[in-house]
Amino acid sequence: MKVGLIQVDGKWANIALMKLSAWHKKRGDEVVLVDLSSLKCDRFYGSKIFMGGSGFDLKSELPKDIESQIPDYELYKHSNGTSIGFTSRGCIRDCGFCIVKEKEGGIRETVFDWITSPNVLLLDNNFLASPKWKEKLEYFIRQRLKVCFSQGLDIRLVNEENASLLVQTDYRDNHFRKKRLYFAFDDPKLEQVIIEKVNLLKRHGIKSEEMLFYVLVGYNTTFDEDMYRFKVLNDLGCLPFIMLYNSTRKPLLRKLARWINKRYYKVCSFEEFQTKKAEVRG
DSSP: OEEEEEEOSOSSOOHHHHHHHHHHHHTTOEEEEEEOTTSOOSOOOOSSOOOOSTTTOTTOOOOHHHHTSOOOGGGSGGGTTEEEEOSEEOOSOOOTTOOHHHHHOSOEEOOOTTOOSSEEEEOOSSGGGSTTHHHHHHHHHHTTOEEEETTOOOGGGOOHHHHHHHTTSEEOOTTSSSOOEEEEOOOGGGHHHHHHHHHHHHHTTOOGGGEEEEEEESSSOOHHHHHHHHHHHHHHTOEEEEEEGGGOOOHHHHHHHHHHHTTGGGTSOHHHHHHTOSOOOO
């Protein structure tokens, strides 16, 4: 049988498709990837295909015998040398803008026999909330793995013990080129916690410029609150990254995202950027 796997959106390797590929290849099927991520369309129509995932149905899951497969990393050329997967599912938080708690429930451990290479892209939604965070970090350190905490670490759960292990972990960005830890500053009320925890991490030897914070805008904050969170992070020396809630179409927020995410704030003010009076050099 010839099996076509379709990636409708997203630039990252799709772990569900890689598991489906592994399952079919074990049965002698030929598998081809149809990658539609480069097509900039607002809507796709499919005929006689199965389309699943959280964007289709929050309760949609792979059958257990497929879910247990080690992903077929050969399906994506750009995933070679990188192991992708979860060591835990679910989350202890119940944020209104997030579907994780509704879809996966609380924290539950999963096996990580899928780690077969020195680069590890973690998809855990709240890694530090896992009861086994310590033994996992010790494993990463012992095996000298390069680890990307791609979904972000919960800054509220950072403490002296896990900070002392994080600094020993070879944490990396999504491309495994730079030292990078990911966090989030979604609620303005977390300002003092952010300041306290960033300083704690710095005391343990993690540089502020190695910390990137996702900043959600367009959900339940004002523009002034969004700008203030940016200033807090910038003053701490951390990297802010604007996340537009549901890809908001608000022009002001989209300009803010471009000004911050492209690091134009390093060469001009937001007012200058808006009026295009500054000569911005990339």
